[in-house]
Amino acid sequence: MIKLLSGSIMCIFLLITSLAHSADYPDHPVNILTMTKPGAQIDLLTRALAEQLKKTWDQPVIVSNKPGGSHGSVMASELANAPNDGYSLGVSATGAFTYSPNFLHTTYKLDDFHYFTLLGLNQSGIICAPDRPWKTLKDAFIWAKKANKGLTYMFQGSDDRDVMRRIAQNEDVKLSLMPSTGGPSVITAVMGGHADLGHVGAILFDYVTEGKIKCLAASIPVRFTELPDITTLKEQGWNESVEMYLVLVGPKNLPENVVKRIDDAVQSLKENQKYNTFVQEKLHIILTDYGHEYAQKYMEETSFRFAKEKEASEK
Known part of the structure; x- marks a missing residue:
């Protein structure tokens, strides 16, 4: 009986400690995993985002490069196994979550993550x-x-x-x-x-x-914002495209107040002219609507489309 009681007290203590810890989020450095080597366009985007989050939270935001796999599947595998406390986030092409689980043998699936926002369309x-x-x-x-x-x-x-x-x-x-x-x-x-x-x-x-x-x-569905004379795959006769949208993502089941803190930081990007100008003019990335709702809808619809394509290819 005493062992049972002490075990219950310990569980309650750990729960209270966890809640108190998340209430102050972030109270120590946040790590953002990204899918490319240093110097690539997505790496530069991730570092620009990390700098803005650092200013918003007054905490260091560290970028860790995890290249490999299919458009970020190595990074996604590591993130899927990270603690769901908000101190491990990721920036990757959406294909790591929508395409790879349907066509490759990944250790994760679409629903293993929380999608905070699309960060833009990486022209390719x-x-x-x-x-x-x-x-x-x-x-x-x-x-x-x-x-x-x-x-x-x-x-x-x-x-x-x-x-x-x-x-x-x-x-x-x-x-x-x-x-x-x-x-x-x-x-x-x-x-x-x-x-x-x-x-x-x-x-x-x-x-x-x-x-x-x-x-x-x-290779994207539309012509480039710059170099508009270059035609798309579809315009050259093939009903094909590669949708290189980029997404800020975390493990699933994050504490509500952690999600809110990150959501608030994402919303502040809308008004951050310096950041948005850098992304569009220096990185040549087409901005999309910010926010979880838009990102979640896109991820689910795209994953469903790829699942249907996979099913059709096996007939």
């Missing part, structure tokens, strides 16, 4: 070296088919990999696939002639403007 495209004789991706496939040659493609995630695989099959061109560790590695491989084609995010803009690479197609 298919690139090649500037000396290649192509103006569009369609040109590249026409050239390869006429020359009876294959193409090598460096991908960033399973979604852009599968898009290009379907396009190559449609065009009857052999496609050799090469994994990457993020945008900078793709740029290096393409510029060095190790890959014919590659998929990168908004890091491409400066390289294209400087003439160091060519962009053959916008």
